[in-house]
Amino acid sequence: MKLKPVYGLLLAGALMSTPALAADxxxxxxxxxxxxxxxxxxxxxxxxxxxFNEFEGRFHYDADNLDATSVEVTVNVASIDSNHAERDRHLRSSDYLDVSRFAQANFVSTAYTDLGEGKxxxxxxxxxxxxxxxISIAVEKVGEGEDPWGGYRAGFTGTTELNLPDFGMKFNLGPAxxxxxxxxxVEGIRQ
Structure with a gap:
């Protein structure tokens, strides 16, 4: 699957202040x-x-230049998993996500606003x-540091809400x- 945008939302959290070097x-x-x-x-x-069980992404993080932060994520929409096989088949159908026509969701960041204290x-x-x-994602840096295998990692969390009708999804499941x-x-491995 070609890397594009969606999971990058969390990666944006990498924008927070930390002692890390600028890296991908x-x-x-x-x-x-x-x-x-x-x-x-x-x-x-x-x-x-x-x-969603299948996605990929990358981010650029520079604690000294948070404006340079960027995130890209691609999600395989058919990998939806609600812990109920029959419901998941229905969600993949043309009644809902129509994964035969819209196989991927993509996120690409456009800006980051530092709110201080890793947020x-x-x-x-x-x-x-x-x-x-x-869309906007509230992000928070969890931490960063060396891993046991000689690599370096940075981790973030993020939250957002999507209004499905904004994306042309008009399922009749009630307004709520x-x-x-x-x-x-998101946990990223420095390259």
Missing amino acids: YVIDTQGAHASINFRIDHLGVSYVVGR GTLDGELTLYGQTQP AEKVYLDLV
């Missing part, structure tokens, strides 16, 4: 140290929760369901189900 990082999806999790209202009484806002463009819309909440965890 690859999101560690192979070691399962990154995740894109979601929740959406179910009938106004609870939430359906899940994740910030990552702005960017998300392409989902064939529509591109601006128009918003999807994303929780992102």
Whole structure:
């Protein structure tokens, strides 16, 4: 799968102040140290929760020049996993995500705003369901440092919410189900 934008949202967190050197990082999806999790209202009484199991991304992080931060993420939309096989098949169908037409979601950052103390806002463009819309992700730096294998890692979390009708998704699940909440965890390996 070609690397494009979506999971970069979390990577934006890398923009926070730290002692790291300016560097490029690859999101560690192979070691399962990154995740894109979601929740959406179910009938106004609870939430359906899940994740996307396949994505890739990279980010540039320079603690001394946070304006230079950039993030790109690509998500395989068919990798949706709500822990219920029948529901996942339905979500992949043309009734919902229509993965045969819209196989990937992409995120590309456009700006970062430092809020201090390792927190910030990552702005960017998300392409989902064939529509591109601006989004903002609240990011927080978790930490950074050397790993046991001689590498260097940096980690961030992020949260955002998507209004599905903005992306042309008009599922009739009730008004509360128009918003999807994303929780992102990103661990990058310095290149």
